[in-house]
Amino acid sequence: MSLLSLKSVIKRFGGLTAVNNFSTDLQPGELCALIGPNGSGKTTIFNLITGIYAPTEGKIFFDDRDISGKKPNEITRAGIARTFQNIRLFKGLNVLENVMVGHHLRLKSDPFSAVFQLPGYMAEDRKMHQEAYELLQAVNLAHLADKEPTALPYGQQRKLEIARALATHPKLLLLDEPAAGMNPQEAEELMEFILHILKNFELTIFLIEHQMRVVMGICPRIIVIDHGEQIAEGVPEIIQNDPRVIEAYLGVTENA
Amino acid sequence: MTFELFLQHLANGISLGSLYALIAIGYTMVYGILRLINFAHGDVVMLGAYAAFYGAALFLLPWYIAFPLAIIITAALGVIIERIAYKPLREYPRINLFTAAVAVSFLIENLGIVIFGGRPFAFTRPEFMDVNLSFGKTSIISYTFIIIITAGILFAILLYLVNKTKAGMAMRALSKDIETTGLVGVNTDRIIMFTFALGSALAAAGGILWATKFPQINPLMGVMPGLKAFIAAVLGGIGNIPGAMIGGFLLGISEILIVAFLPSLSGYRDAFAFAILILLLLFRPNGIMGEVQAEKV
Numbered sequence: 134m135s136l137l138s139l140k141s142v143i144k145r146f147g148g149l150t151a152v153n154n155f156s157t158d159l160q161p162g163e164l165c166a167l168i169g170p171n172g173s174g175k176t177t178i179f180n181l182i183t184g185i186y187a188p189t190e191g192k193i194f195f196d197d198r199d200i201s202g203k204k205p206n207e208i209t210r211a212g213i214a215r216t217f218q219n220i221r222l223f224k225g226l227n228v229l230e231n232v233m234v235g236h237h238l239r240l241k242s243d244p245f246s247a248v249f250q251l252p253g254y255m256a257e258d259r260k261m262h263q264e265a266y267e268l269l270q271a272v273n274l275a276h277l278a279d280k281e282p283t284a285l286p287y288g289q290q291r292k293l294e295i296a297r298a299l300a301t302h303p304k305l306l307l308l309d310e311p312a313a314g315m316n317p318q319e320a321e322e323l324m325e326f327i328l329h330i331l332k333n334f335e336l337t338i339f340l341i342e343h344q345m346r347v348v349m350g351i352c353p354r355i356i357v358i359d360h361g362e363q364i365a366e367g368v369p370e371i372i373q374n375d376p377r378v379i380e381a382y383l384g385v386t387e388n389a
Numbered sequence: 390m391t392f393e394l395f396l397q398h399l400a401n402g403i404s405l406g407s408l409y410a411l412i413a414i415g416y417t418m419v420y421g422i423l424r425l426i427n428f429a430h431g432d433v434v435m436l437g438a439y440a441a442f443y444g445a446a447l448f449l450l451p452w453y454i455a456f457p458l459a460i461i462i463t464a465a466l467g468v469i470i471e472r473i474a475y476k477p478l479r480e481y482p483r484i485n486l487f488t489a490a491v492a493v494s495f496l497i498e499n500l501g502i503v504i505f506g507g508r509p510f511a512f513t514r515p516e517f518m519d520v521n522l523s524f525g526k527t528s529i530i531s532y533t534f535i536i537i538i539t540a541g542i543l544f545a546i547l548l549y550l551v552n553k554t555k556a557g558m559a560m561r562a563l564s565k566d567i568e569t570t571g572l573v574g575v576n577t578d579r580i581i582m583f584t585f586a587l588g589s590a591l592a593a594a595g596g597i598l599w600a601t602k603f604p605q606i607n608p609l610m611g612v613m614p615g616l617k618a619f620i621a622a623v624l625g626g627i628g629n630i631p632g633a634m635i636g637g638f639l640l641g642i643s644e645i646l647i648v649a650f651l652p653s654l655s656g657y658r659d660a661f662a663f664a665i666l667i668l669l670l671l672f673r674p675n676g677i678m679g680e681v682q683a684e685k686v
Contacts, residue, residue, distance in 0.1 A: 233555070258554075
């Protein structure tokens with residue numbers, strides 16, 4: 134049984150078809166990469182899965198439930214979390230609070246019980262603090278809990294964004310260019326970190342990445358898209374030698 | 390001016406300032422999360438005063454029931470306004486929301502004239518707010534202090550809610566990035582509702598206290614306080630809650646003191662508020678507490 138299933142998904146923006154007839158299945162525990170040239174529709178696919186956009190046609194199933202066209206917070210509740218190409222942490226909230234926002238969806242008590250300090254509210258509040266702190270420990274950021282996120286080095290901001298996503302207890306984690314802007318050593322650490330959370334948090338990970346070292350290094354399966362359409366799929370060795378992939382990245386070679 | 394008279398004016402200015410601050414918070418919170426200037430907010434102030442008036446004068450409820458009840462009813466009305474007039478427009482350009490806010494404002498004012506009548510009503514202060522307190526040569530009526538104390542308590546509750554609770558945390562996250570907040574699982578609709586409820590509750594408290602200070606209510610009574618509170622919110626740096634409080638006090642105190650020191654200019658009282666706004670914005674375009682926007686490269 135697949136965890137995530139996209140069935141003939143099409144997304145049009147006016148006259149532009151950003152995603153054209155895209156289908157794929159992700160199995161539980163899988164680590165799969167989505168690659169393609171700039172503007173090929175990768176982030177649009179993530180935006181469709183997480184509910185920022187509704188598909189123009191086609192269906193998206195998660196855990197055997199139809200999630201196409203559902204609101205982002207409902208999809209997060211169903212078990213999909215993500216990070217962003219350009220880091221989007223909450224400024225003005227400290228590191229711990231950034232993670233705590235991710236715990237928000239599992240809260241039972243409503244804002245109004247906070248006003249009256251009901252006992253259930255207080256207990257939940259303590260639990261949330263503790264869980265957020267444990268999560269920071271798991272990603273080695275606990276010592277920075279009360280810092281402003283913008284004060285962190287780039288690599289740690291990435292980790293924090295991933296920790297915030299993990300706080301929602303996802304089954305599927307979408308990483309949008311996690312290694313963007315990282316030097317080779319940081320990218321190396323990130324690869325280890327991704328493999329670490331994949332195992333320890335019982336995740337399925339779908340990632341977009343431009344750094345081929347990262348993709349080829351850790352992802353057993355790679356999907357390549359161009360102009361919103363899938364052009365290749367398979368293990369790294371096959372992808373590297375696929376003529377259509379080379380063409381998409383390097384342009385058409387003229388036959389003399 | 391004698392020192393006693395100065396103290397009297399100062400107390401008056403602080404109480405007026407706390408009313409502006411109470412109302413300004415609603416503007417600033419809604420702007421913070423939706424980037425909307427809710428022009429109907431001043432009319433929500435009026436609804437709060439009328440709800441209290443009807444509870445006390447028509448249904449003869451004691452003040453300690455009528456006033457909290459009025460606050461709850463007004464909070465609910467604020468949420469209804471958001472649901473009906475603003476929520477359906479959220480995905481569209483900001484100008485649509487803004488136009489809707491102006492429309493809601495006119496609608497409430499004119500419905501007010503139809504339902505409550507255009508004639509002003511006298512608002513009766515509860516007895517404990519009408520006690521004449523003498524401090525040496527200074528005498529101040531108790532409502533002045535009660536307004537300041539009540540506002541102070543409400544500010545403390547609000548700051549606690551926003552800074553220490555989960556809903557407040559979600560509100561702060563939402564004001565930074567609404568899309569990401571939804572994507573980490575926060576039900577953004579509910580947090581927006583909560584924000585409107587909170588802002589309208591404070592506006593109702595402001596309206597009721599306003600009516601105890603200036604004990605005459607009419608359907609257009611919210612216009613001027615609303616406008617002044619908006620100025621206060623901009624002065625403080627719109628979107629910033631402590632800024633709205635500071636802006637409110639600054640405006641209230643300076644308005645009263647300018648007139649106190651220069652009585653011949655008392656006819657220009659309202660003009661001062663706008664003059665202060667223009668001056669401040671010339672030198673600090675983001676307000677007192679506003680973040681200076683870094684230019685994006």
